Amino acid sequence: MASHPPFLLQNTLTGKLEPLEPQDSNFLRMYSCGPTVYSYAHIGNFRTFITSDLIVRTARAIGWDVRYVSNITDVGHLTEDDVADAGGEDKMAKALKSKEGEQFANVYDLARYYADALNLDWQILNLLEPDVRPRATEHITQQIEAIEKLIEKGHAYETADAVYFDVGSFKEYGKLSGNREANQLEESVRDIVVDPNKRDSRDFALWKKDDKHLMQWYSPFGRGFPGWHIECSVMSMQYLGEHFDLHGGGEDLIFPHHECEIAQSEGLTGKPFADMWVHTRFLQVEGAKMSKSKGNFFTVRDLTGPESKGGRNINPFxxxxxxISGQYRKPYxxxxxxxxxxxxxxxxxxxxxxxxxxxxxxxxxxxxxxxxxxxxxxxxxxxxxxxxxxxxxxxxxxxxxxxxxxxxxxxxxxxxxxxxxxxxxxxxxxxxxxxxxxxxxxxATTEDTLSTKVEHLLEARQAARNARDYARADEIRDELDQMGIEVKDTPNGPTWKKKAKI
RNA sequence: GGUGACGUGGCCGAGUGGCUAGGCAGAGGUCUGCAAAACCUCGUACGGCGGUUCGAAUCCGCCCGUCACCUCCA
Known part of the structure; x- marks a missing residue:
């Protein structure tokens, strides 16, 4: 491999541009936070996933081996939450009750469906497959073990409702996001859900006791489900080791998700967790934050799907x-x-x-x-x-x-x-x-087949051109254009394609 | 209120004191029946106000503005 400049990335942890230097030279271990599969992923999600994809591609281009892990979260996050104390409704349970959700027998079916959809969109946008794509529900045992160990080490405690991470026991809490003080949090959060048994309002749930919840597992702390930060700590360390090179995700994950991951993981192992943290900024669409109500919310299939399925038939590339026309860490x-x-x-x-x-x-x-x-x-x-x-x-x-x-x-x-x-x-x-x-x-099932009518029009246009009846030929071209077929003449004869609908 | 990012020509953006990046779009032209493609030519911008300097997009100060996080979100 020819010599090359260092691989520089902006490290959220230090706020600086730093060379990426894997612990084992030429072998990069990286983890990228994937989505919760309660709906189709949108193009904003994919901006973040593509950042990880580009890191992998760039690392391989300079001859590094890469072990790339990206998870699927198929345990519900909660719709209303304080920092991490589960107070609201499970997102996946909510999705199940929605109109789209009616087709699913249960929340596991729903998760499986949207996970499959994610994989397809992932492939369509030419993202490389992660080496490991772990799922939260397949790592419940490991999460429980991690929680037990955190309790043993004095980093976590149990209340009647939950097991919490004791933020006060981890001095470096806040080093990623700058959100260090409990009072900052209290001042900003409006309807904070306070469990009176929590020692500190920053403490976040590792396990939520709830035997009514749609997704629940047996644990030494009672039936319930894991908090939403612990899965990434557990899965990343399982597949990459306790101390790995790079951890990425969307900018919204800096706090609380990644801050909490660091606290749990480093509390657990006493070792540094990930050396470099890379965050992708949110995408705006037509100058505004994406939202369904504004009509600027797009999934991959909205753009690349066939028109017959409500898509716009746009080339996925x-x-x-x-x-990627804007740099990942700038607003775009x-x-x-x-x-x-x-x-x-x-x-x-x-x-x-x-x-x-x-x-x-x-x-x-x-x-x-x-x-x-x-x-x-x-x-x-x-x-x-x-x-x-x-x-x-x-x-x-x-x-x-x-x-x-x-x-x-x-x-x-x-x-x-x-x-x-x-x-x-x-x-x-x-x-x-x-x-x-x-x-x-x-x-893939594309619908890029031509109706016989189109075939005939193409032939008729060629016949008109051969007869030098260009007026007629252009008329037919216009007609095809109206039907969404773009015809171009080349030295080797005419070509056509279905136009994108923009 | 706290934290952080950022403001360069229509767009994405190089650029860290002087030598008009580049790409995309756009305009004109060549070519082809026309259109498309391709090729050729064309762009003197740096949020505002002060300051430092022989000289500032580039350094310093203040101001203005945009965005994000602190609350589910990639």
Whole structure:
């Protein structure tokens, strides 16, 4: 592996840009918080997941091995909560009672359904599969064991309603978020749910006793369910060890979730937990926070699905490109204007692939003229990624590379090989135009089939063009356009595609 | 009230004292029946006010504004 600059990332723990230095050199162990599967994941969720994906891709590009763990939370979080004291209704139980939830026999079915949906969306956006995707419900025993140990060590105590983590016993509480003082919390929270038996209002639940709850397990503390922070401590340490390199998630998780994870984990082991914490900022859509009531709330399938299923038929790679067009740690405004630009750019990359294939097949034996320039483009792309995942810069370097290629009239075989290699490397890093996560879109049920009417119109237009009846040909093209079919003429004959609905 | 991020041309953004990044969009042109694609050409911006300096987007101060977290959320 050629030498490269350090892999810099913004560490929330120190507030600084720092080189990522795995404990075992060239072997990165990272954990990324996944979603609670009570509904379809939305594009904001995926902005965060893509950040993790890009870290993995960048690490592999510089020759590191990566063990990448990302969980699925299939135990309900609670809708109304103080810092962590379960006071409200279980989110998944609530989903089950909603209109969409009626189709599910029980909360486990619901969780399974949305977990499967998450996996499919994950694949469609070309995110790499985690090496381990643990589920909270499959790690209940380990969570109970961790709680018992925390009690033993004096970091947790039991009340009539719950087992709480004793924040006062962990001096460094607040080191991630800056929320150190109990009074800060009390001043800000309006309708705080206070268990009179809690020693400190910052204390958070490790186990909630509740034998009425939809999801409940037996434990030494009585029937109930785990608090919502303990699962990530347990699962990350099980698959990555007590002290690992990087932990990521959305910015909202800084507090309380990750703050509590640190307290539990370090309280448990006495060792530092994760060295680097990387948080992705929230996405805005058309300048506003995503919300269903504002009508700017989108799931992956809303954008990429077929029109017949209420989707917009947008190239998934364009969605991916749009989501990484801003750097992960800066606020980013996702707009349909950007998305529509991204469709063009993704298609440009995909067109370059065809050019390369053509060159490999029919290129002449002239010497390569592109390799060096493309190597330099790739290097700029990689260096941009190593500099705190500077995706806008990385993308611009990649687009410049594509321009170098489309400038050529034809490609020699030698050049085509270089182009192919460049495309593969660039795609391995950014994942922007070709599936490399094992997903095969051909096996998916797309509805991109043409009605016989469309077939006939395409033929009729060709006939009109052949007869030089261009007025008629354009008329048919307009008609097809109205039907959502875009026709383009090329030297090799007309091509068509179903337009995205933006 | 506390904590943190951030304000560069239509958009995403490089840039840490002087040498007009880059990409995308847009405009004009070439080409093709037209359209699309492709190619060529075109952009002097840095929230405001002071200060430091020969010189500031870049350093200092104040102000203004945006966003987020502290409450379920990626």
């Amino acid at each position: 364009a969605v991916r490109l749009a989501l 405004n996702f707009t349909f204007k950007t998305l529509s630009d991204c469709i063009q750019n993704v298609e440009r990359f995909q067109a370059v692939e065809k050019v390369a294939e053509e060159g490999l097949k029919n290129g002449d034996d002239a010497p390569d003229t592109l390799g060096d320039a493309l190597d330099s483009c790739y290097e700029r792309t990689l260096h941009a990624m190593l500099d705190d995942l500077n995706t806008p810069l990385a993308i611009s370097a990649a687009l410049e590379g594509s321009k170098l290629i489309t400038k050529q009239e034809t490609l020699s075989k030698a050049s085509a090989e270089k182009v192919k290699a460049w495309l593969d490397k660039t795609n391995a890093l950014l994942g922007l135009f070709k599936y490399d996560n094992g997903y095969n879109p051909a096996t």
